[in-house]
Amino acid sequence: MSIKIANDKKKWFLETKNTAYVIGVDEDKNLQHLYWGEKLPYIGDYPSALLQQEFPFDNFEQIIREELSPL
Secondary structure, eight states: OOEOTTTTEEEEEEEOOSSSEEEEEEETTTTTEEEEEESSSSSGGGOOOOOOOGGGGOOOGGGGOOOOOOO
16 A cells, blocks of 8 residues: 655545545645545546535535425
């Protein structure tokens, strides 16, 4: 197992023979899970940290209001 740190020191890579786990820090200094899965050939192939407004579950325009029936 190896541990690598990106040159900008905002990404950490934990790699085994076949798998990788990557964590990173966004611009607001929040720690984020970035990748877990098959080991990729190059460090640049792994995703970067997302800005908070880029999280898919925070897109309020796509949320459908749930209809509730009266009791």
